[in-house]
Amino acid sequence: MTEEKKNGVMDKKVSRRNMLKMTGIGAAGIAIGASGMGGILSTFGKDFVAEDDDSTAKNKVNFYGKNQPGITTPAQSNIYFASLTVLVKTKEELQKLFKDWTPAAVKLMNGEKIAAQTNDMVPPPDTGEAKGMDAQNLTLTFGVGPSLFKKFDFGDKKPAELKNLPHFPKDQIEENYSHGDICIQACADDAQVAFHAIRNLVRIASGRVTMKWSQAGFNAVPMTDGKPGTPRNLFAFKDGTENPRGQADADKVVFAQSSETKSWLVGGSYLIARRIQMHLETWDRTALDEQEATFGRHRDSGAPIGKTGEFDAMEIDRKDEKGELVVPDTSHVFLAKSVKSRLLRRSFSYASGVIDSTGAHDAGLLFISFQKDPKQFIEIQNSLGRMDKMNEYITHRGSAVFACFPGVKKGSFIGEALFSTL
Numbered sequence: 001m002t003e004e005k006k007n008g009v010m011d012k013k014v015s016r017r018n019m020l021k022m023t024g025i026g027a028a029g030i031a032i033g034a035s036g037m038g039g040i041l042s043t044f045g046k047d048f049v050a051e052d053d054d055s056t057a058k059n060k061v062n063f064y065g066k067n068q069p070g071i072t073t074p075a076q077s078n079i080y081f082a083s084l085t086v087l088v089k090t091k092e093e094l095q096k097l098f099k100d101w102t103p104a105a106v107k108l109m110n111g112e113k114i115a116a117q118t119n120d121m122v123p124p125p126d127t128g129e130a131k132g133m134d135a136q137n138l139t140l141t142f143g144v145g146p147s148l149f150k151k152f153d154f155g156d157k158k159p160a161e162l163k164n165l166p167h168f169p170k171d172q173i174e175e176n177y178s179h180g181d182i183c184i185q186a187c188a189d190d191a192q193v194a195f196h197a198i199r200n201l202v203r204i205a206s207g208r209v210t211m212k213w214s215q216a217g218f219n220a221v222p223m224t225d226g227k228p229g230t231p232r233n234l235f236a237f238k239d240g241t242e243n244p245r246g247q248a249d250a251d252k253v254v255f256a257q258s259s260e261t262k263s264w265l266v267g268g269s270y271l272i273a274r275r276i277q278m279h280l281e282t283w284d285r286t287a288l289d290e291q292e293a294t295f296g297r298h299r300d301s302g303a304p305i306g307k308t309g310e311f312d313a314m315e316i317d318r319k320d321e322k323g324e325l326v327v328p329d330t331s332h333v334f335l336a337k338s339v340k341s342r343l344l345r346r347s348f349s350y351a352s353g354v355i356d357s358t359g360a361h362d363a364g365l366l367f368i369s370f371q372k373d374p375k376q377f378i379e380i381q382n383s384l385g386r387m388d389k390m391n392e393y394i395t396h397r398g399s400a401v402f403a404c405f406p407g408v409k410k411g412s413f414i415g416e417a418l419f420s421t422l
């Protein structure tokens with residue numbers, strides 16, 4: 001690691017070789033004079049420092065790639081999700097924010113401090129509560145919400161599909177768990193590492209963003225022979241069994257391809273977050289038969305009703321000897337599967353104290369899905385909204401949609417293509 005990376009600041013006398021490395025141009029023998037260098041500096045800003053994924057770091061997910069981390073990455077056991085309000089007024093300032101976040105995100109995902117302490121007379125550059133921990137498979141995923149495009153004029157770069165979700169039957173959406181200009185999803189195998197990442201990214205952006213809402217969440221990931229199994233939600237059912245698997249399927253369902261979206265979003269994905277309260281007290285008074293009929297799966301094995309294996313095919317048209325549907329047509333899975341759309345679910349349970357008015361647990365699911373177009377979620381939710389048996393046991397209280405950028409190339413910064421014509 002170079003000294004300038006350790007210090008986290010760009011040396012004013014940065015060498016031409018390092019400048020090429022930082023800007024991702026590489027040492028390909030490109031002749032650039034003083035004016036060319038000026039162009040690079042104005043594109044990236046004098047204080048943009050490229051950091052590298054550390055291939056020697058333990059329990060580490062790479063930051064750079066075709067798609068952002070934290071989407072198809074195997075789900076970690078913790079999330080800290082933050083929705084932010086942007087305070088800056090110009091697109092240049094907004095771009096600078098993403099430039100400042102980029103090297104910090106790489107360092108955090110390496111399990112490194114934001115920067116070393118060089119002067120004890122100033123507050124520590126890193127808040128410090130992740131000291132002694134490795135990267136814990138931390139992933140950071142950045143997205144922008146519809147309201148950002150109301151604050152800044154990006155012209156025809158605004159995708160038509162990036163808008164707040166419609167109202168669905170039974171929704172009781174509260175503004176204080178909803179919407180936002182920017183989201184940062186931090187997932188890690190340790191709750192404090194995830195929180196530390198958000199805390200430091202928000203700190204770096206002090207005065208430029210405020211937090212609108214946030215939610216911590218958790219999953220118990222069972223391990224069998226060293227392999228992670230499907231976590232159970234707070235209704236004790238395996239949640240995440242039927243999900244797109246592999247890059248080809250993800251490219252079909254999750255990541256927008258060219259011709260499907262604006263060019264800055266190719267390789268990106270829409271994140272939908274729904275804070276869904278689960279009425280645990282009602283659920284706990286419900287017979288097991290009824291619970292299984294609610295989902296259309298057996299609780300313990302996770303198998304489709306009438307089958308034994310979690311991954312056995314869910315054939316919703318299957319009939320018994322009396323000609324009746326085996327999987328009830330009011331069950332959650334029957335309805336979710338009755339429509340063509342698919343999505344990638346990456347949800348986490350939450351428990352956030354007590355609901356004052358009822359004394360009930362304020363607990364449930366921070367439902368998160370990724371899809372190349374929000375209409376995939378809307379089609380499924382419309383199907384569920386009509387008659388899902390599970391609706392008796394849940395209330396949707398928060399809603400947000402964000403366009404998550406494509407992956408970042410080394411030398412570039414988060415969301416660069418959105419700003420490319422500045």
Ligand SMILES: C=CC1=C(C)c2cc3[nH]c(cc4nc(cc5[nH]c(cc1n2)c(C)c5CCC(=O)O)C(CCC(=O)O)=C4C)c(C)c3C=C
Nearest residue numbers: 233237238239240241242276314333336337365380381394
């Ligand atoms: C609009 C999308 C969905 C919402 C909102 C939603 C909420 C929700 N789901 C569970 C629990 C389970 N969901 C399961 C399957 C499943 N759910 C959706 C979509 C939404 N769920 C889909 C597309 C699917 C897959 C259907 C299929 O093709 O088989 C399951 C079964 C196991 C699994 O496949 O993961 C459970 C359990 C809760 C508790 C919840 C809100 C609180």
Ligand SMILES: [Fe+2]
Nearest residue numbers: 332333336345
């Ligand atoms: Fe579901």
